[in-house]
Amino acid sequence: MNLIRWIKNKIRKYLKLLNNVEEFTEVEGVGLFPKESLRHRDNINTDELMTVNDNRNMTQLTKHFTKEEFDCQCKCGNGDVIISEKLVYELETVREYYGKPMRITSGIRCLAHNRKIGSRDTSSHIKGLAADISCTDMGTRLELVKRLLRDGEFTRLGINRDFIHVDVDYDKPKGIFLY
Ligand SMILES: [Zn+2]
Numbered sequence: 001m002n003l004i005r006w007i008k009n010k011i012r013k014y015l016k017l018l019n020n021v022e023e024f025t026e027v028e029g030v031g032l033f034p035k036e037s038l039r040h041r042d043n044i045n046t047d048e049l050m051t052v053n054d055n056r057n058m059t060q061l062t063k064h065f066t067k068e069e070f071d072c073q074c075k076c077g078n079g080d081v082i083i084s085e086k087l088v089y090e091l092e093t094v095r096e097y098y099g100k101p102m103r104i105t106s107g108i109r110c111l112a113h114n115r116k117i118g119s120r121d122t123s124s125h126i127k128g129l130a131a132d133i134s135c136t137d138m139g140t141r142l143e144l145v146k147r148l149l150r151d152g153e154f155t156r157l158g159i160n161r162d163f164i165h166v167d168v169d170y171d172k173p174k175g176i177f178l179y
Helices: 003-019 085-098 111-116 138-150
Strands: 024-027 031-034 104-106 130-134 156-159 163-167 175-178
Touching: 003 085, 085 130, 085 138, 085 163, 138 156, 138 163
Parallel strands: 156 175
Antiparallel strands: 024 031, 104 130, 130 163, 156 163
């Protein structure tokens, strides 16, 4: 079975459970959303969600990830960049098997923010194709790397002391790089 279709169906099921709605709109490059709107979180059981946040104005992309988690941290609004649907679906699949929180420490970055934190202009974060997942101990690192490679379709990882970088930037070489 086509993996993407399988994941999309799975996510559709989650969204149905969370929202009790039947109709969905696919936003190109972002994901599936209930037809009426990009919904608020008020009617979602937050116990099930990774992020418990007082700000209710969040957009749930998948069962465990919100759009806001991937937003540029300088609060610029991301310009024209949207987070890759493929990236989020792969992360959601991994998260589902992993069964524990995966905190995104960086998603989209505008060029200015990317430069400010000392990253190269070629960074996949600028294109919305990358995410960094918080990871500070060796046991977690082992489990996450294993799952990212096995349960997700990631072929490009970066190992940092405090996080694991993943991206779906297929123009770049496959492999695991170090910072
Ligand atoms: Zn920014």
